[in-house]
Amino acid sequence: MMDDRSKTVRLEDMFRDLPSPSASEFAGKRAIVTGGSRGIGAAIVQRLLDGGATVVTTARNASDETPKAASFIRGDIGTLAGVQAFAAAALDELGGVDIVVNNAAAARAHLGGISSIPDEEWINALDLNLLSVVRVNNAFLPGLREAGPGGVVVNISSGVALTPAPAVAHYAAAKAALNAYGKALASELAPAGIRVATIMPGNVLTPGADAIRQDVADAMGVALADITAGIPLGRPGDPRDIAEAVAYLASDRAQWITGASLVVDGGELPAI
Template identity: 55%
Template sequence: MATIENGSGTRELAGKRALVTGGSRGIGAAVVRQLLDAGAEVLTTARSATGTVPEGAAFVAADVRTRAGAQALATAAQKMLGGVDILVHNAGGARPHRGSSAIPDEEWQDALELNLLAAVRLDSLLTPGMRERRSGMIVHVSSAAVPTPVAPFLHYTAAKAALENYSRGLAAELAPFGIRVNTVSPGRTATPGGEATREQWAQLDAVDRDVAAAPIAADGSVPLGREGRPDDIADAVLFLVSDRASWLTGSGLVVDGGEFHRG
């Protein structure tokens, strides 16, 4: 991967301090690598160490689904980085069910905690420092499936829809302080987590795995001819946290090869 430099030959995020949740594999790990390549100092987190954290990044185990976990992570970020200039909330996910009525209350709550409230809590803990510095970049990773939800994942897409609404409101609130808030919405992407979720879906009713892999597109295809790579999503994140996106806030980038947004 090429090092990202600005016009003067300096890595464009040199001197920036970044926190990435869910950064030990898949999209999160790709985001961590690209931030490091661009010169940022990076701290990442997951519920447990997996041995796959990109080299050069600091790691702390934390469960961001809980208020205590979010607080512990924010405290660690302050101690290890001295503050956070870039916050990327990538942690997310949910287990599929046969329909909305089969989703138990505790999994609705878990989906909200992980996909919405974890971001809300970390933002509230870390934006005071950004306000003081009158600078900051926040990216919330959502889902391209939000506009076209399907029953097995209603808890997940409902939480992500709320995340997008919250992100737009937060962007307006924080803009006067020089803080930008945007979302990136991935489509079908080749990651360990995505693969596991598709396998779970395929096993619900022993449906064909290829159908589970592309449930939204009626013809089962992605217009650009392939599923996404983690770096496709990380590219979008890197753009949004860079000065190249200095006049973008309250926006959302859909990165899905045309699968979900073809209207």
């Protein structure tokens, strides 16, 4: 019989303090993180820094959340020219690369459904959520190969790639393509000892995702909290939840993992 106390777990009790990472876990490692100015990206940057890595990150603008210990390069990786400029500046600063984390992404909900999504937004979704990853990886692959076995690429996808909603069909389609691309890249790079993994976050509390959820909640006439109320583990995600998954996949603890797609969503996917 289920204990009734399981129904009264408070949200704040679910956000447990994380153990302190080893400051030598990524010592000597040089890391690239795209979209690292806030939210999930900033949490990933900070987690790699805490592990001893040297980190260069990029976004269109820095924010108060951007970790100060990282080197920030302002740029737009939504275009090939933007990626090339960022890669040149980052490699000039780092001298090489061991870890590449592709986190930059963007989406806008169209509550009128798929037919209401303009053609240019389909193109923009592919440019930023798929092609920017392809371009970034292509730009840094020579450096990863030069560093020798042990290089890691982690692509941040989304749970909507598996459970696409009409309002974000363009974003979901781009992320589904990213998943397929990641598996193909993993097969190609495995002989060189370079691993590739994909993380699919669920409902994580970030400014961008909160804005989309608010639009959906308003359209449904419900409270924002109702959108994430059904998550089995009892709370939406914290950016640190995704950062910890990245740290594991980027570490030697995951040295026999490549081509994998990890869902990090508090158990929401099986419940859908």
